[in-house]
Amino acid sequence: MAIPMRQQAAVGAYILKQRLLGRKRYPLVLMLEPLYQCNLACAGCGKIDYPDSILRRRLSVEECLSAVDECGAPVVTIPGGEPLLHKDIVKIVDGIVAKGKYVYLCTNALLLEKRLDQFTPSQFLTFSVHLDGLKEQHDKAVSQTGVFDRAVSAIKAARAKGFRVSVNCTLFDDAKPAEVAAFFDYVKELGVEGVTVAPGYAYERAPDQEHFLNRRKTKQLFREVFKLGKGRKWPFNQSSLYLDFLAGNQTYKCTPWGTPTRNVFGWQRPCYLLNEGYAKTFKELMEDTDWDSYGTGAYEKCADCMAHCGYEPTAVTDATANPLKMMAVSLRGPRTDGDFAPEIPLDRQRPAEFKHEDLVKSAVNSSTKAPEKAAG
Ligand code: SF4
Numbered sequence: 001m002a003i004p005m006r007q008q009a010a011v012g013a014y015i016l017k018q019r020l021l022g023r024k025r026y027p028l029v030l031m032l033e034p035l036y037q038c039n040l041a042c043a044g045c046g047k048i049d050y051p052d053s054i055l056r057r058r059l060s061v062e063e064c065l066s067a068v069d070e071c072g073a074p075v076v077t078i079p080g081g082e083p084l085l086h087k088d089i090v091k092i093v094d095g096i097v098a099k100g101k102y103v104y105l106c107t108n109a110l111l112l113e114k115r116l117d118q119f120t121p122s123q124f125l126t127f128s129v130h131l132d133g134l135k136e137q138h139d140k141a142v143s144q145t146g147v148f149d150r151a152v153s154a155i156k157a158a159r160a161k162g163f164r165v166s167v168n169c170t171l172f173d174d175a176k177p178a179e180v181a182a183f184f185d186y187v188k189e190l191g192v193e194g195v196t197v198a199p200g201y202a203y204e205r206a207p208d209q210e211h212f213l214n215r216r217k218t219k220q221l222f223r224e225v226f227k228l229g230k231g232r233k234w235p236f237n238q239s240s241l242y243l244d245f246l247a248g249n250q251t252y253k254c255t256p257w258g259t260p261t262r263n264v265f266g267w268q269r270p271c272y273l274l275n276e277g278y279a280k281t282f283k284e285l286m287e288d289t290d291w292d293s294y295g296t297g298a299y300e301k302c303a304d305c306m307a308h309c310g311y312e313p314t315a316v317t318d319a320t321a322n323p324l325k326m327m328a329v330s331l332r333g334p335r336t337d338g339d340f341a342p343e344i345p346l347d348r349q350r351p352a353e354f355k356h357e358d359l360v361k362s363a364v365n366s367s368t369k370a371p372e373k374a375a376g
């Protein structure tokens with residue numbers, strides 16, 4: 001794992017406390033989306049197709065900081081949209097860092113070099129730069145040439161100023177294992193702290209539905225990539241058991257409450273990827289969501305998902321309960337041959353419901369009355 005020991009210890013102590021308190025469900029990472037607006041239009045993105053009145057919305061500094069307090073998770077990830085388009089992003093980040101939370105600011109890096117001097121290097125702040133492959137693959141994935149070069153230049157500038165920097169990457173069904181391996185080698189040479197990798201999952205609003213991975217393909221792709229990675233020491237900053245799950249060696253159920261999402265509409269049910277409604281408060285999200293009705297095997301929309309927002313918390317909980325298993329996988333790496341772990345049967349899943357259009361309509365109506373306010 002590429003995460004510093006101090007951060008691992010803080011998260012471990014938090015998990016231990018939750019267990020001692022007897023909490024069945026608790027958050028590990030807050031996904032804080034302060035805006036949906038972006039300066040790119042990637043083909044696989046399901047976050048930027050809202051009406052303008054929604055794209056203009058911002059969570060205020062106060063709303064962001066109170067979401068951090070309400071949730072209490074030790075790690076806060078700030079995706080978007082593009083967070084660096086938020087005029088108050090520095091105040092938001094500084095405020096969260098002052099609370100002793102570990103912040104991952106996700107960015108496509110187009111504005112990173114320009115805004116770098118406004119941020120202060122800290123053990124609590126990591127820039128998580130979106131890179132989906134080497135130059136050709138990344139510029140194709142973000143539908144714009146030159147973005148890879150600007151992202152790499154920003155990564156180098158941030159590293160030179162002493163910031164923690166990681167890379168987040170999504171693999172789609174056209175990913176070629178040898179190219180992915182070359183990309184991970186390159187990222188390692190760049191000297192970033194870690195790489196977060198996730199399979200593209202075709203949630204309903206991503207416009208390019210054809211190029212996402214289903215579960216079988218995901219497991220095969222990751223096995224082939226990990227086979228190439230033996231001995232190459234790629235610095236993944238995910239838990240070893242989540243990587244083992246991606247390679248098809250763990251039967252895990254999704255635990256989306258581990259990564260709750262606060263965005264301009266409120267607290268999103270059930271997860272970062274699916275938009276099935278909103279709670280006004282974090283407490284309402286945790287207590288009034290019918291969690292058993294989501295996840296692979298429970299809900300048709302979840303059938304193919306192996307995304308880290310649902311399964312990384314499961315893997316972390318498993319690692320805490322079974323440290324020897326976790327250590328064995330960490331030492332030998334994910335298994336890349338043999339039978340896959342049993343898959344969760346899909347014969348009892350409930351059919352998909354399509355609520356998104358109605359939710360957006362009601363949000364647009366509310367924004368006509370109060371343009372800069374979050375609905376929650
Ligand atoms: S950079 Fe991120 S938020 Fe922006 S369009 Fe691409 S995937 Fe979507």
Ligand code: SF4
Nearest residue numbers: 254271295302305310
């Ligand atoms: S399986 Fe879990 S993380 Fe994936 S879409 Fe369903 S609820 Fe969200």
